Structures are given as C-alpha cells and as structure tokens.
Amino acid sequence: MNKNKNGEVVELEKDKLFLLQNIVKLDGRLIAFPPNLTGFAPLNCYVLKEDTGAFLIDTGYLYHKDSILNQLSKVISFDTPLSILPTRVNEFMTVGNVKSISQKFNTQSYYLAQPDAPDWFDFTDRERDHSLRKIPTHVIGKHIECEIGFKTGRVIEIMSAPLRLINTAWVYDKMSKTLFTSDMFTYGVSKNPVDTWILEKDDFFCESQFIKSFMLNTRYWWLEGAKTNLLRKNINHIFEKYDIKTIAPGYGKLFCGKDLVEKQFVKLDAILAEFDVSNAKAYYVSRNHLR
Amino acid sequence: MHQNRLPREILKNIFWLGDCLVQHYQGKTYHSYNSSYLVVGKDKALLVETGHPKDFNILHEQMIKILDKKQVPLKYIFTTHQETPHAGGIARFLNLYPDVKVLGDVSDYHMAFPMFTDNFVSMEVGEKIDLGRIEFFAAEPVVRDIRTSLWGFIHPQRILFPGDGFAYSHYHWDGHCGKLAEEAESLNLFEVTSVFAELALFWTNFVDMNIYSERLIKLIKELNVQCIAPTHGLPIMNVEETIPKVIEGLHGPYEKIAS
Numbered sequence: 375m376n377k378n379k380n381g382e383v384v385e386l387e388k389d390k391l392f393l394l395q396n397i398v399k400l401d402g403r404l405i406a407f408p409p410n411l412t413g414f415a416p417l418n419c420y421v422l423k424e425d426t427g428a429f430l431i432d433t434g435y436l437y438h439k440d441s442i443l444n445q446l447s448k449v450i451s452f453d454t455p456l457s458i459l460p461t462r463v464n465e466f467m468t469v470g471n472v473k474s475i476s477q478k479f480n481t482q483s484y485y486l487a488q489p490d491a492p493d494w495f496d497f498t499d500r501e502r503d504h505s506l507r508k509i510p511t512h513v514i515g516k517h518i519e520c521e522i523g524f525k526t527g528r529v530i531e532i533m534s535a536p537l538r539l540i541n542t543a544w545v546y547d548k549m550s551k552t553l554f555t556s557d558m559f560t561y562g563v564s565k566n567p568v569d570t571w572i573l574e575k576d577d578f579f580c581e582s583q584f585i586k587s588f589m590l591n592t593r594y595w596w597l598e599g600a601k602t603n604l605l606r607k608n609i610n611h612i613f614e615k616y617d618i619k620t621i622a623p624g625y626g627k628l629f630c631g632k633d634l635v636e637k638q639f640v641k642l643d644a645i646l647a648e649f650d651v652s653n654a655k656a657y658y659v660s661r662n663h664l665r
Numbered sequence: 666m667h668q669n670r671l672p673r674e675i676l677k678n679i680f681w682l683g684d685c686l687v688q689h690y691q692g693k694t695y696h697s698y699n700s701s702y703l704v705v706g707k708d709k710a711l712l713v714e715t716g717h718p719k720d721f722n723i724l725h726e727q728m729i730k731i732l733d734k735k736q737v738p739l740k741y742i743f744t745t746h747q748e749t750p751h752a753g754g755i756a757r758f759l760n761l762y763p764d765v766k767v768l769g770d771v772s773d774y775h776m777a778f779p780m781f782t783d784n785f786v787s788m789e790v791g792e793k794i795d796l797g798r799i800e801f802f803a804a805e806p807v808v809r810d811i812r813t814s815l816w817g818f819i820h821p822q823r824i825l826f827p828g829d830g831f832a833y834s835h836y837h838w839d840g841h842c843g844k845l846a847e848e849a850e851s852l853n854l855f856e857v858t859s860v861f862a863e864l865a866l867f868w869t870n871f872v873d874m875n876i877y878s879e880r881l882i883k884l885i886k887e888l889n890v891q892c893i894a895p896t897h898g899l900p901i902m903n904v905e906e907t908i909p910k911v912i913e914g915l916h917g918p919y920e921k922i923a924s
Contacts, residue, residue: 402772403772403773404772405747405773405812405813435773435777435779436776436779437777437779438776463749464748464750465747465748465749466747466749469749493717493719494753497718497754498756498778499756499757499760500760500761502721539810539811539867540748540810540811541865593811596868596871599872599873600868600871601872601923656872656876658877658879658880660805661813661814
C-alpha cells in the first residue's frame with residue numbers, strides 16, 4: 375500500500391468506500407491518545423457511496439473543517455443525498471463538522487443515539503441554524519439497519535459498540551466487509567508524519583504490551599480487574615457473526631486483510647482475558663495514572 | 666410542555682442554571698439535567714459547565730440576569746470534561762465574552778474551538794483561582810468517563826462540582842424539576858442513579874464500585890464537602906443523608922450483572 379499524504383482522499387473500495395483523513399501530531403493534548411505518547415496519527419472519516427446517495431461516518435474536529443469539506447467534495451457532489459453518523463455524539467472529534475457539512479451538502483438524515491441531532495452538534499457558531507432541525511434523525515438503539523442510497527440493496531448495520539466508554543456506535547458494511555470501530559483498534563500510530571496508514575501486515579507498534587498500555591492510558595483506564603469476560607463474549611460474537619476484511623477505526627491506522635483483522639481480535643481478546651477480575655485485581659485509578 | 670424552574674440560588678451567590686433534558690427508557694419518561702452553576706465572587710464570576718448545546722440561549726439569559734443584578738463580570742468558565750453536554754457551549758460563550766478564560770483540563774479544545782486557543786488555561790488538581798471571597802479549586806475526579814476529567818470545589822462554601830459524578834435523572838411527573846435532592850421526596854435515588862450509571866457510565870457495569878465509592882467518601886471527608894452540585898443530578902445539600910443512597914445506586918449496574 376502506498377503512503378498517502380495528509381488531507382488526501384483514499385479510495386478503499388472502488389467507487390464505494392472512501393477514507394477522509396487528517397494526520398495530527400501527538401503532543402499530549404488529544405483526549406483520544408495517551409498523554410505521554412508522541413508521534414503522529416490519522417483521524418479518520420469514511421464515506422460509503424452509491425449512485426443515489428452516500429453515508430458519512432464521523433466528521434472530524436472543527437480544526438479540520440476546510441480539509442474535510444474539501445475531501446468530501448472530491449467524493450460526492452453537493453446534491454448527493456447524504457446521511458451522517460457521528461459514532462460518538464458527545465465527542466468533538468466526531469461531531470465537529472456535522473453542521474458545516476449539513477449546510478454545504480444535501481444532508482437528508484442523521485443517525486444518532488439521541489433524537490433531535492442538531493441539539494447535539496450545533497454549537498460552533500454565534501447562532502444556531504434552526505433550518506437543520508428539519509433534517510430527520512434516526513435514533514440508533516442497540517442495532518439498526520440502513521440502506522445506502524435508494525433501492526441499492528446495500529445495507530449497513532449500525533450497532534451499539536460492545537466495548538465503549540461513552541455512547542458509541544460501530545458499523546458493519548457487508549459490501550466492503552468493513553467493520554467501522556470508532557474508538558476501538560485505534561492504536562496504530564507512527565513516529566513519522568508520512569507513513570503507511572493502511573496496514574496489511576503487523577508492525578512493531580502493535581505489540582500487545584503497547585496496545586494494553588494504549589488502552590489503559592486512554593478511555594479504557596478502568597479495565598484492569600473488571601468483569602471483562604462479559605465484554606469478550608460480546609466482541610467475539612461480532613467477530614464470529616461478520617465476515618470482516620477491514621477494521622476501519624475512527625482514528626489510527628486501518629487494518630486490512632483477514633489475517634491481520636483476526637490478529638487484532640485475538641490480541642484484544644487476550645488482553646481482555648488478562649484484565650478480567652479472575653486474573654487481575656481491580657484498584658482505584660486516579661487521573662493521570664499512567665501504566 | 667414543562668415549566669423551567671431554574672435559575673435557583675442554592676446557596677448565597679451560587680446559582681443553579683439550565684433546563685431539563687427529556688429521556689425515554691423502558692417505557693418511562695425521565696428528565697435529567699445538563700446543569701451549569703454560576704459562582705459569583707466579590708470581584709469575578711465563574712461558570713461551571715457550559716450546558717447542553719440546546720440550552721445555550723436559556724442558560725445565557727439566566728446568567729445575564731444574575732450578573733447584571735450583581736454587577737460582577739463573568740471572568741472564567743470551568744468545564745469538568747470534553748463532552749458536548751459539558752463543554753459544547755464554549756464557542757458560543759467566547760463569541761460573546763472574548764476575554765473569558767476557560768479553565769480545566771483543556772485537552773482537545775484547541776481542535777474543537779481553534780479560533781479561541783488563547784482563551785484556554787490548563788488547571789491541575791489542587792490549583793486554585795480567587796473570585797473575591799470565594800476560591801475555586803480543581804479537584805480529583807473520582808467517578809468519571811473521559812480520562813481528562815476534573816472536578817471543581819469552592820471555598821468557603823465547600824461545594825463540590827463533580828461533573829458526571831452523582832448523575833441521576835428525576836421524575837418530571839412528580840414535580841422534581843428544579844428541586845434539591847432532599848426536596849424530591851418521592852425520588853428513588855437508588856433506581857435513578859442505577860439506571861443513569863448503567864446507560865451513561867458503561868464501565869460501572871463491569872467494575873467493582875466499592876473501590877470508587879471508598880475513594881469518593883474519603884474525598885468528601887478530606888475536603889469536608891458540605892454540598893454537591895452535579896451536572897446531571899439534583900443538587901445535594903445534605904451530604905450525610907443523601908450520599909449513601911446515591912452510592913448504593915452507583916453499585917447497581919455491577920451488582921445486577923453479578924447476580
């Protein structure tokens with residue numbers, strides 16, 4: 375796989391699936407990454423496209439507004455019917471550009487855990503744009519299906535994430551065999567600003583110890599000594615249920631190829647098994663406690 | 666339609682602001698809050714949390730009326746963490762008050778609100794600012810979600826602002842909106858705390874909460890907390906009487922799974 379440049383659209387499946395990406399320098403100031411981790415990481419948004427419509431997963435930070443709008447305009451036209459799903463509605467990384475995209479593109483619907491989507495993302499300007507309230511919101515429960523475009527037969531499944539910190543959605547696209555995992559499998563970072571952001575083989579930075587530390591020093595600070603066997607069951611169910619060729623996280627490198635995908639699930643399962651209350655003692659985790 | 670019963674002065678110069686958020690769960694309709702609190706010192710005012718994005722205009726009107734009357738300027742905003750119901754209003758406030766400083770763990774804000782990077786001031790546990798006869802401290806966030814959370818504490822009133830801690834909904838149908846926890850007599854604190862934790866604090870389903878409640882009780886003793894002003898729950902004015910019920914509810918999801 376070639377090294378893609380920052381701010382450049384990547385076509386993951388010809389005419390069907392696109393990656394909008396911005397590379398950030400890690401300096402301890404992003405909540406999604408360990409505060410002591412340096413290097414670079416991609417922040418990812420995805421466009422699932424058919425001739426009669428498109429579906430956008432996540433919208434990026436407001437900081438990347440121009441880049442995201444520019445990349446999106448290279449994938450769809452302004453009149454393409456568009457649906458938007460911010461996978462973590464409470465986080466700035468996923469909702470930052472819902473408003474500006476909605477104003478510029480032909481947004482037809484939102485997918486959210488809560489009704490009245492604009493109430494959750496319309497906060498970046500001096501005034502609200504009340505016209506956005508006319509755009510319907512589809513409320514995601516534990517599981518919902520959605521067709522991309524009109525009568526295309528391309529159906530994606532949106533589900534509540536089996537392991538999460540806050541309200542989070544995962545998406546499975548049967549056509550591309552891609553699992554979009556929002557804030558899970560996000561540990562693929564790099565020492566360099568230009569790198570291969572789409573992995574097809576394992577690399578050093580994805581060692582289990584690194585993954586463990588990454589999880590404990592970010593949103594999964596609470597896992598050690600928790601009842602993780604319950605979580606393992608739910609995660610394994612997803613791995614067994616879906617035919618997954620690509621793991622597409624909301625940030626970090628993508629994992630392509632069935633072997634590499636399986637490796638990530640196996641590693642996660644082993645880590646969670648190690649963390650389970652039957653193997654690890656729970657203890658109070660204070661703020662800034664790094665492991 | 667519900668009638669908003671806020672703002673409310675819960676202690677002298679400490680105002681509870683915001684409006685209810687309606688939520689449905691298993692056939693029941695619950696109300697919860699995404700509250701803000703206005704702390705008015707002799708010289709400066711500080712707003713704890715910026716409220717739910719939907720509430721900005723209401724919250725702002727409530728705040729202006731109080732500050733106009735008190736003739737004290739808004740100087741600071743403190744957010745407990747980087748979720749939109751807590752910090753989503755930052756840009757809208759800074760558009761109107763460009764000199765206001767946003768305090769707390771300010772991670773992510775340079776990306777979320779890049780036009781206001783100079784307004785963000787980092788605080789750590791134990792650091793304080795003086796509002797004039799009231800001091801505001803950053804405190805340890807015992808019950809939290811995002812790793813960058815911080816709690817607030819003010820002296821001499823000894824009020825704790827715990828963000829997502831002490832989170833629970835209330836019964837709109839029984840007139841609890843705008844009431845203090847102790848005034849909402851029919852509120853089953855165990856039930857509403859347990860439901861809130863199960864749904865919004867996913868990790869509490871899997872972690873033995875004894876560890877966290879022990880630390881919570883220790884913190885309350887260390888700081889000699891007299892009142893608690895949560896973002897999602899009703900303010901707690903009788904710590905000794907009410908806290909055990911809330912803590913019992915916090916244990917609810919884990920015990921439900923364990924059983």
